[in-house]
Amino acid sequence: MDAVTFLYCYPKAIETPEGRAEVADALAKLAAELKLHRPIELKADDQGHVTVPHIAPAGTWAALDRAVPDWAERALFIPPNPQ
Numbered sequence: 001m002d003a004v005t006f007l008y009c010y011p012k013a014i015e016t017p018e019g020r021a022e023v024a025d026a027l028a029k030l031a032a033e034l035k036l037h038r039p040i041e042l043k044a045d046d047q048g049h050v051t052v053p054h055i056a057p058a059g060t061w062a063a064l065d066r067a068v069p070d071w072a073e074r075a076l077f078i079p080p081n082p083q
Contacts, residue, residue, distance in 0.1 A: 009048035
């Protein structure tokens with residue numbers, strides 16, 4: 001079975017066009033860091049979540065830390081639950 005990661009945005013992060021642009025920029029940087037052939041985009045249902053296919057959660061979060069080191073301070077994505 002392929003790995004997959006689900007990222008969820010804080011609601012406040014996507015309630016304005018500027019916030020959505022910040023999230024989109026962070027996702028573009030994440031996709032580049034992961035060397036994905038397709039962009040990572042918010043789901044069309046406007047619920048503030050994305051799917052990162054073929055990448056395990058640990059790899060996705062590590063790449064996000066490298067690509068957008070201030071994502072937590074900017075409150076863009078809800079951090080994963082510690083295991």
